[in-house]
Every structure is written in C-alpha cells, then in structure tokens.
Amino acid sequence: MAGKKPSDELNLRLLARTLGVNVSTVSRALAGKPGVSPARARQVTELAASLGYRPRPYREKYANCIGLIVPVHHQLVEDYLMKLITLTIIEADRHGKHVHLDFLRYDARPARLPAVVRENRVDGVCLAGSFPARFHAAMRQHCQAVVSLSETIERTGNDSVLASSREATRELVRGLAAMGHRRIGLVLTDPAFPSMRHRKEAYLAECHAGGLPLHKAWLVEGVSAAQQGGQEAVRRYLHARQLPTAIIFGNDQMAMGGAFELARSGYRIPEDVSIAGYNNTEAMQELSPALTSIDNQAEEIVRQGMDLLMDRIAHPGGPPRQIVLQNQVHWRASTAPLV
Numbered sequence: 001m002a003g004k005k006p007s008d009e010l011n012l013r014l015l016a017r018t019l020g021v022n023v024s025t026v027s028r029a030l031a032g033k034p035g036v037s038p039a040r041a042r043q044v045t046e047l048a049a050s051l052g053y054r055p056r057p058y059r060e061k062y063a064n065c066i067g068l069i070v071p072v073h074h075q076l077v078e079d080y081l082m083k084l085i086t087l088t089i090i091e092a093d094r095h096g097k098h099v100h101l102d103f104l105r106y107d108a109r110p111a112r113l114p115a116v117v118r119e120n121r122v123d124g125v126c127l128a129g130s131f132p133a134r135f136h137a138a139m140r141q142h143c144q145a146v147v148s149l150s151e152t153i154e155r156t157g158n159d160s161v162l163a164s165s166r167e168a169t170r171e172l173v174r175g176l177a178a179m180g181h182r183r184i185g186l187v188l189t190d191p192a193f194p195s196m197r198h199r200k201e202a203y204l205a206e207c208h209a210g211g212l213p214l215h216k217a218w219l220v221e222g223v224s225a226a227q228q229g230g231q232e233a234v235r236r237y238l239h240a241r242q243l244p245t246a247i248i249f250g251n252d253q254m255a256m257g258g259a260f261e262l263a264r265s266g267y268r269i270p271e272d273v274s275i276a277g278y279n280n281t282e283a284m285q286e287l288s289p290a291l292t293s294i295d296n297q298a299e300e301i302v303r304q305g306m307d308l309l310m311d312r313i314a315h316p317g318g319p320p321r322q323i324v325l326q327n328q329v330h331w332r333a334s335t336a337p338l339v
Contacts, residue, residue, distance in 0.1 A: 015047060065098045066309065067116050067125040067143075072103050078225050079253055080279045080296060084128040084149055087302040095310055097123070104131075117142050124313045126305065127151065127158070130193050145312040147305045150296075152194050153322040159312055161305040161323045163297040165195060165278065168327035169202035169248070170209075172276055172294065175331065176246045177210050180338035181274065185218040185244035187233040187254060189225045196221075196250060199278075203248070217242035225250065230257030238265060245273060245338055252277035252284045252293055259287075259334075270336035280330055289333035297325045 012030075016023045021040070029036045029044035036044070068088050070081055085101065092099045100122060102114040116122050117139070124145030127136075136156045139146055146158040153160045176184055186203045188196045200219070207214050217240045223229035230249050234257075237243040249255035255277030259269055267273050269289060277284065280295035304323050 015044065015051075015053065018047060019043060062123050062313070063121055064096060065100055065116070065122045066092055067100045067102065067114060067122040068092075068128065069114065069117075069125060069131075070101070070103050070128045071131055072105050078251065079281055080150075080251060080298065081129050083279075083281075083298050084302060087298060088126055088128065088149075088306070091302050091306040092126075095306060104135075113138055113142055124309045126309060127156070130155075130195075144316040145309060147309040147312065149301050149305045150195065153320050155194060157320060159305075159308045159321050161301050161308065161325070162194075163301055163325040163327045165199050165294060165296075165327050166202040168294045168329050169199050170206040171329050172248060172292075173203060173206040173212070174210060175329070176248075176274065176276075176335065177212060179246075179274070179336065181244075181246040182212055183215075183218065183244040183246070184212060185220065185233075185237065185247040187220045187223060187230065187247060187258070188250045189221075189223060189229065189254075191221045199248075199250070215242055218244050223254070225254065227253050227257030227260070230254035230259070231261040234258045234261035234265070243267075243273065246335065247273060247275050249275065249277045252279045252281040252291060255291055255293070255334075256284065256287070270334055271339065274335040274338075276335055278327075285332070287334075292332045292335040293330055295328045295330055297327060300325055 012023050012026050015026045019026070025036055025040065026044050029041040030048060068085065070085060089099050100114070100116045104112060117125060120142070122143070124147070125139065125143050127139070127146065127148045129150055133155065136158065140157060148156040148158045148160045150162050151160050152162060173184060184207070186200065188200060191197055191200060204214070217237065220233040220236055223232050230253070233249070233254070247258060249258055255275050258275055262269060262273055269275055276292040276294070278294045278296060280293040284291040284293055308321060308323070
C-alpha cells in the first residue's frame with residue numbers, strides 16, 4: 001500500500017511475501033506445526049526473529065495469570081516494594097489470578113520484557129514502582145492491560161494508581177516548625193523518581209511558605225534507599241557542620257540508618273534531633289522511640305490498582321486512567337519539640 005513502510009505491516013503476509021511462500025506456510029512454521037520442511041521452518045523463524053516479529057495467538061479463554069514486575073535499584077528491593085509484592089499476590093488471588101513475578105534492574109539496557117509478557121502468556125501486567133520510559137514504551141507494544149503502582153500517568157502512559165506525598169510532606173514540615181524546628185533537613189534517593197521530586201517540591205514550598213531558612217547542605221539527594229543511605233546523609237551533615245535539628249528521610253529504612261549514625265555520634269533522638277520517614281513500616285512502630293512516618297497507602301494502591309487491571313483486561317482500549325490517593329502523617333515519639 002502506497003505510503004506505508006514495511007514496518008507498518010509487520011505480519012504474516014509480509015513474512016510470506018519476503019520469502020515467496022504461502023501465508024499458511026509461515027503460520028505453520030511459527031506455530032511449530034507439521035507440513036513444513038525443517039529448512040523452510042528455520043528460514044521462517046530466523047526471518048521473524050531478525051525483524052522482531054512475534055505472533056499474537058488468539059486466546060479463546062483467559063490465562064488467569066498476571067505478570068508482576070518489580071524494579072531493582074543497586075541490587076536492592078526496598079521494603080515498600082516487598083510490601084507491594086505481598087499485597088498484589090494476595091489481591092490477585094482474590095480475583096482468581098495467578099502471579100508470575102519477575103525482578104528487573106532499573107538501569108537494564110536494552111529494556112527487557114519477561115518471557116511471559118513477550119509470549120502473551122498473561123492477561124495483564126502490574127508494574128510495582130518506577131521504570132525507565134523506554135521500558136514502558138516496550139511494554140505497551142506487547143500488552144494492552146497494564147497498571148502502574150506508585151507511578152504517574154504522565155511517565156508511564158498506563159493506568160496508574162499512586163498516593164501523593166505533597167500535602168503530607170507539607171504537613172510534616174509545618175508540624176516540625178510548630179515544635180520549634182527551623183533547621184529541617186530532607187534526605188532523598190534519586191531525584192528523577194516522581195515520588196522523590198514531589199517530596200522535594202513540597203518541602204521547599206512549605207519552607208518558603210513558613211518563612212523557614214534553607215541551606216543547600218540540608219537537602220541531601222542521590223543516596224541509597226537502604227540504611228546506608230541514611231547513614232551517609234548524617235555523615236554529610238556532620239562533615240559540613242550543618243546538622244539539622246529535624247531530618248525527614250526518604251523512607252523508613254533510611255531513617256533507621258540515620259538514627260544509628262546519630263546515636264554512634266552521640267546524638268539523642270528526639271532530644272537532640274527529631275527524625276521522620278516514609279512508608280509507615282510496621283517494624284518502625286516498634287522502635288524506641290517509635291518512628292514518625294508518612295503512610296504510603298500501599299493496601300489501597302494495590303486494591304484499586306488490581307481493580308483497574310481487571311477492568312482493563314475485560315475491556316481493552318480507551319485512554320489510560322489515574323487514581324491519586326492522599327498519604328497521611330503518623331506522628332510518634334521520634335519527633336518532639338525543640339528544647
């Protein structure tokens with residue numbers, strides 16, 4: 001057809017024309033059915049592989065399986081993502097779906113899709129956390145039903161469910177300021193992640209609105225999401241002689257690492273330094289003192305995300321949708337008025 005490139009019609013007919021054979025021959029060869037010589041079958045499959053063609057078999061019934069793909073950053077799976085995994089498996093079972101779980105390095109090149117997705121062996125895919133844009137683009141070519149958890153529709157182009165940290169972060173800064181803290185620090189991982197960017201924006205906005213001083217040393221970015229990240233941040237503060245009286249860490253694990261480093265350096269929590277985290281991890285509530293933390297609404301994110309995915313599986317097509325929940329601050333003993 002005039003005006004169309006071969007890549008626009010990459011299908012059985014194109015493969016058949018290229019090889020000068022019947023469409024049925026190509027179909028049989030790709031399906032591994034008899035009636036095609038081994039040499040011809042090899043010729044067909046090699047051409048299909050070189051052009052990146054994969055057949056999309058008609059499915060008379062659902063596979064009753066979904067894919068759950070989790071990003072790994074620096075060989076680490078955060079506690080929050082582990083919680084999403086557990087909740088997603090439980091919620092999928094409620095919908096009568098089995099789960100194929102796969103972990104992918106965030107920085108993997110090229111963007112690799114799991115075999116169950118490439119071979120159309122799942123009804124839909126749940127993405128837990130942030131992935132590069134190229135990964136989302138590749139995913140949309142292979143699967144019509146995709147939902148992203150804790151991500152934005154702008155980055156993914158998929159149905160998305162997330163909890164906004166903006167207002168909760170501002171509430172946390174306001175509450176610390178009301179306790180007399182004016183040197184408030186913020187510790188984040190990769191600022192490219194939407195969740196980190198939103199927290200930074202809310203922190204800066206509330207500091208400006210409340211007339212709080214800002215020092216570049218109080219904003220630490222790019223540290224690990226593990227306990228080591230919190231330890232590194234505290235060491236940076238101490239090295240610069242710019243230790244805040246209150247520190248907001250990007251997650252609870254980082255807050256725990258920060259607490260260890262503060263204690264090792266002779267500082268008491270909360271008498272000398274108040275600390276807070278994100279994710280409201282159950283274990284952090286048992287610490288002494290218990291950690292003030294922002295709840296990330298993981299249960300509700302997964303529940304509504306799975307509902308979106310089931311609806312998209314049943315009704316493919318249409319524009320992507322986004323649900324935004326609101327996080328909440330849980331105040332505990334790790335934050336206290338400045339003495």
